[in-house]
Amino acid sequence: MTGKPAPCTVYATDLHPGGRFEAAGHWLRRHQRLIRLLQWGVVAVYATLLVVPSVLPLPGETARIWNDVTVFAQFVFWGIWWPGVLISMLVFGRLWCGVLCPEGALSEFASRNGRGGAIPRWVRWPGWPFLAFVLTTVYGQMVSVYQYPKPALLILGGSTLAAMAIGYLYGREKRVWCRYLCPVNGVFGLLAKLAPMHYAVDRTAWEGNARRADLLQGYTCAPLVPVKNMQSASPCHMCGRCSGFRAAVRLEPRAPNHEVVEVSGRTATRWDSLLIIVGLIGVAGGAFQWASSPWFVDLKQAAATWLVERGIFWPLDTSLPWWMLTNYAAQSDVMTLLDGAMLLAYIGAVTVGLSVAVGLPLALATRLCGPWHWQRFHHLAHALIPVAACGVILGLSAQTVTLLHQSGIDFAWIQPARALALAGAALWSVWLAGRIVARTCRGGRAMAATASFLLSLVAPVTGWVLLFWLW
Numbered sequence: 001m002t003g004k005p006a007p008c009t010v011y012a013t014d015l016h017p018g019g020r021f022e023a024a025g026h027w028l029r030r031h032q033r034l035i036r037l038l039q040w041g042v043v044a045v046y047a048t049l050l051v052v053p054s055v056l057p058l059p060g061e062t063a064r065i066w067n068d069v070t071v072f073a074q075f076v077f078w079g080i081w082w083p084g085v086l087i088s089m090l091v092f093g094r095l096w097c098g099v100l101c102p103e104g105a106l107s108e109f110a111s112r113n114g115r116g117g118a119i120p121r122w123v124r125w126p127g128w129p130f131l132a133f134v135l136t137t138v139y140g141q142m143v144s145v146y147q148y149p150k151p152a153l154l155i156l157g158g159s160t161l162a163a164m165a166i167g168y169l170y171g172r173e174k175r176v177w178c179r180y181l182c183p184v185n186g187v188f189g190l191l192a193k194l195a196p197m198h199y200a201v202d203r204t205a206w207e208g209n210a211r212r213a214d215l216l217q218g219y220t221c222a223p224l225v226p227v228k229n230m231q232s233a234s235p236c237h238m239c240g241r242c243s244g245f246r247a248a249v250r251l252e253p254r255a256p257n258h259e260v261v262e263v264s265g266r267t268a269t270r271w272d273s274l275l276i277i278v279g280l281i282g283v284a285g286g287a288f289q290w291a292s293s294p295w296f297v298d299l300k301q302a303a304a305t306w307l308v309e310r311g312i313f314w315p316l317d318t319s320l321p322w323w324m325l326t327n328y329a330a331q332s333d334v335m336t337l338l339d340g341a342m343l344l345a346y347i348g349a350v351t352v353g354l355s356v357a358v359g360l361p362l363a364l365a366t367r368l369c370g371p372w373h374w375q376r377f378h379h380l381a382h383a384l385i386p387v388a389a390c391g392v393i394l395g396l397s398a399q400t401v402t403l404l405h406q407s408g409i410d411f412a413w414i415q416p417a418r419a420l421a422l423a424g425a426a427l428w429s430v431w432l433a434g435r436i437v438a439r440t441c442r443g444g445r446a447m448a449a450t451a452s453f454l455l456s457l458v459a460p461v462t463g464w465v466l467l468f469w470l471w
C-alpha cells in the first residue's frame with residue numbers, strides 16, 4: 001500500500017484519539033520528518049564509532065573506556081548498543097528498526113533514489129535469517145569482531161553497504177534488505193513476539209472505511225508488511241506510518257504472552273525453530289563460551305599433540321590475514337590454522353550437542369500432546385524464545401562486564417542478576433509451553449508434555465551456568 005495523504009486530510013482518529021498507545025502511534029506517523037532527521041544523526045554516530053577506531057593504532061594496555069576512542073567505541077557498540085537493541089525488542093517490538101536503525105535508514109534512502117527493480121526469488125528465500133545469523137556469528141568469532149575495530153568495520157560496514165546496494169537495486173522506498181536479508185532480522189522478529197505492544201488491525205474497519213475521504217487512505221510500509229492481514233509483530237518495524245489507516249490500525253498494548261500462545265500456532269515455521277534451537281541456543285551458545293571453555297583448551301591440546309607426534313607442524317605455524325582469522329602479532333593475539341579449525345569444531349560440536357539436547361525433549365513434548373504434528377513442534381519451539389533471548393543478551397552483556405572490569409569498574413550484583421535473569425527466562429518459557437500444551441491436551445498428558453519441555457531447557461541453562469559460575 002503506497003501513496004501519500006492529501007496535506008489537508010483530517011484523521012478521525014486524530015479527532016478522537018484512543019489511549020496513550022494509539023496516540024503514540026499517531027505521533028510517530030505525524031513526525032516522520034523528525035524521525036528521518038534522528039536517523040541521520042544515528043547514521044553519523046554509527047559511522048564515527050565504526051570508522052574512527054579502525055584508522056587509529058590499536059589501544060595499549062593502559063587504555064580505558066574514558067581515555068581511548070577505540071575502547072570507548074567497543075564499549076558503546078558491543079557493551080551498550082547491541083544488548084540495548086535486543087532488550088528494546090522485548091519492550092517496544094522492532095521500534096529500533098523503524099525509528100533508529102542506521103542500516104535500515106540508509107537502505108530505505110538508497111531505495112528511494114534507486115532503480116526500483118522487482119525483488120528476485122533468491123532474495124525472498126525464507127532461510128536467509130537463519131543462515132545469515134549463523135554465518136555472521138561464526139565469522140565474527142573467527143576474526144574477533146568484539147575485540148578489534150577492523151573486523152567490526154568489515155562486518156557491520158559490509159552489512160551496511162550490502163543493505164544500501166540491495167536498497168538501490170530493489171523496491172521503491174522499501175527496506176528489502178531488512179525484510180529478507182538482514183542477519184539479525186530473524187532474531188529481532190522472534191524477540192518482538194514477546195513485546196507488550198503491537199499494531200492491531202481491525203479488518204472490518206479496514207473494509208468498511210475504504211471510501212472515507214476524511215480518513216488516512218495511503219501509507220508506505222517500508223518493510224513490506226501485508227498490514228491488512230498482519231497477525232504477528234515480527235515483521236513490523238513499528239514506524240507508525242500506517243497508524244490510523246482507515247481508522248483500522250492502531251498501536252495497542254497486549255499481554256507479552258499473547259502472540260506466542262495464541263498466534264504462533266498458525267505462524268511458526270521450521271525456519272523459526274532452526275533459528276531458535278540451532279542458531280540462538282546452539283551456535284550463539286558455542287560462540288559465547290568457547291574462549292572460556294577448558295574443553296576447548298583440552299581439544300586444542302589433544303589435536304596439537306596428535307599433529308606433533310606425526311611430525312605435522314604447518315597447522316600450528318600457519319596464520320591467515322586478519323580478515324580471515326584473528327592475526328594481531330603486536331598484541332600477541334594470533335590464531336593459527338589449528339586454532340581456527342578447533343574453533344569451528346568446538347562451535348559445531350556445541351551446536352549439535354545443544355540442538356539435540358533441546359530438540360529431542362521438544363519432539364517428545366510434541367508427541368505427548370497427541371499425534372505428531374510439525375506445526376505443534378514449531379509452536380512449542382516459540383516457547384523457547386525467552387531462554388534463547390536471555391542467553392544472547394547475557395552473552396553480549398558479558399562484553400559490557402568485561403570492558404567495565406578492564407576499566408576498573410565491577411558490580412557486585414552482576415552474578416545474582418544473571419541468575420535471576422536465567423531463572424526468570426526459564427520460568428517464562430515453561431509457562432508459555434504449559435499454555436501452548438493446554439491448547440491441545442489436558443491432565444496427565446499435558447503435565448508429561450510440559451515436563452518434557454522442561455527437560456529441553458536443561459542443556460542451554462547448564463551451558464550458561466558453566467560459563468558464568470563454573471569456568
Ligand code: SF4
Nearest residue numbers: 221236237239240242
Ligand atoms: S506495519 Fe509497516 S507501516 Fe505499519 S507500523 Fe509496521 S512497519 Fe510501519
